[in-house]
Amino acid sequence: MGQRIFTSARCEFMSAQKAALVAPGPVPLPEAVRLAMAGQLIHHRTPAFEAIMREVGQGLGWLYQTQQDVLVLTGSGSTGMEAALVNFARSDAPVVCVGGGKFALRWAEVARAYGVEVVLLEVPWGQAASPEALGELLEAHPNTAAVTITANETSTGVHHPIEALCAVVRERSEALLLVDGITAVGVQDLGMDALGIDALVTGSQKVYAVPPGLAFVGVSERAWSRLGDLPRYGLDLARERARQCDGQTAFSPAISLIFGLQAALRLLREEGLEALWGRHARCAQATRAGVAALGLELFSAAPCNAVTAVRVPDGLDGVALATRCLELGAVIAGGQSHLKGKILRIGHLGSHRRADVIHALSTLELALESMGHPVAFGKGVGAALARFSAS
Ligand SMILES: Cc1ncc(COP(=O)(O)O)c(C=O)c1O
Numbered sequence: 001m002g003q004r005i006f007t008s009a010r011c012e013f014m015s016a017q018k019a020a021l022v023a024p025g026p027v028p029l030p031e032a033v034r035l036a037m038a039g040q041l042i043h044h045r046t047p048a049f050e051a052i053m054r055e056v057g058q059g060l061g062w063l064y065q066t067q068q069d070v071l072v073l074t075g076s077g078s079t080g081m082e083a084a085l086v087n088f089a090r091s092d093a094p095v096v097c098v099g100g101g102k103f104a105l106r107w108a109e110v111a112r113a114y115g116v117e118v119v120l121l122e123v124p125w126g127q128a129a130s131p132e133a134l135g136e137l138l139e140a141h142p143n144t145a146a147v148t149i150t151a152n153e154t155s156t157g158v159h160h161p162i163e164a165l166c167a168v169v170r171e172r173s174e175a176l177l178l179v180d181g182i183t184a185v186g187v188q189d190l191g192m193d194a195l196g197i198d199a200l201v202t203g204s205q206k207v208y209a210v211p212p213g214l215a216f217v218g219v220s221e222r223a224w225s226r227l228g229d230l231p232r233y234g235l236d237l238a239r240e241r242a243r244q245c246d247g248q249t250a251f252s253p254a255i256s257l258i259f260g261l262q263a264a265l266r267l268l269r270e271e272g273l274e275a276l277w278g279r280h281a282r283c284a285q286a287t288r289a290g291v292a293a294l295g296l297e298l299f300s301a302a303p304c305n306a307v308t309a310v311r312v313p314d315g316l317d318g319v320a321l322a323t324r325c326l327e328l329g330a331v332i333a334g335g336q337s338h339l340k341g342k343i344l345r346i347g348h349l350g351s352h353r354r355a356d357v358i359h360a361l362s363t364l365e366l367a368l369e370s371m372g373h374p375v376a377f378g379k380g381v382g383a384a385l386a387r388f389s390a391s
Pocket of ligand 1: 079153154
């Protein structure tokens with residue numbers, strides 16, 4: 001029975017040649033973003049491009065809730081992290097990295113690649129970081145140049161207590177505060193200025209719903225006055241700032257992606273910050289209700305509103321389950337590093353809406369059933385709809 005459903009659904013998917021993107025990025029592109037990117041190029045050393053960059057800069061400032069510059073870099077989100085690190089860390093002082101997942105540890109990998117000493121705050125994957133433990137570590141390392149925090153850890157679905165973590169850094173240290181907001185800015189209220197963040201990083205394929213390829217780094221005045229001594233060239237943010245003040249970029253930018261970004265930011269502004277955060281919260285709550293109704297367990301002890309990480313039921317191979325979902329028409333992400341095969345990650349980011357949640361859950365139901373896991377069809381979907389209806 002399960003096999004029959006699987007085969008016919010697979011045929012359907014194969015003919016469509018595409019599966020819905022319900023992973024935590026990249027996400028489906030709104031039509032306005034696609035159309036904006038489809039047009040003829042303009043040259044970037046022109047007033048027309050400068051006008052776009054100025055509009056985009058204002059839009060990014062709005063999303064970041066900051067009066068500071070938010071720079072646009074060509075590269076993925078990790079490029080933004082590397083830029084923040086290489087400009088604001090130092091060769092003669094440690095960086096404290098708050099751990100707890102693959103992306104949190106990326107900060108440490110970048111720092112080590114530049115020869116910077118790393119002091120790691122160990123956090124079990126799936127748990128939220130403790131502000132008290134961070135405060136103690138900072139007191140033990142008073143010469144820390146920078147602290148790195150990942151607001152929402154996409155590899156585990158954890159929401160760290162970002163306000164309390166930022167507050168402890170501000171209160172107990174002089175270190176610069178570098179935050180990966182790649183799956184947090186736009187998902188929840190995360191005001192760069194209000195939290196005293198010195199460098200806040202995001203990437204185009206998440207909340208913005210633009211293809212991968214642009215990174216954004218908001219930088220505080222404090223950080224500009226404390227540029228570090230690490231060698232850099234392509235990621236020299238001071239050079240970028242000097243050009244971006246005039247609507248330019250230091251090097252040839254990803255022009256088409258910036259067209260898409262302009263359209264994306266207009267859509268986000270039309271929706272409004274509170275509505276955007278509310279939509280993410282509703283999709284996350286409905287997803288959590290759906291997986292719970294299917295008898296599945298969340299991986300995260302403190303789930304975030306960007307991605308729901310679900311434990312794969314005992315006896316099932318998580319890699320095969322993610323592949324089955326793909327064959328059935330939904331890209332649901334698997335686990336990373338030691339969590340490979342053990343969890344699935346359903347995204348609710350940027351362009352995701354109720355229909356995406358329902359699609360992800362119904363595909364999961366079919367996939368589980370086709371692999372022999374008992375499923376009462378519609379239970380997960382029904383619980384999600386009930387949650388939407390209640391909100
Ligand atoms: C929280 C977080 N940080 C960093 C990254 C890395 O971004 P990219 O793959 O764009 O380099 C991701 C990507 O999923 C992420 O979710």
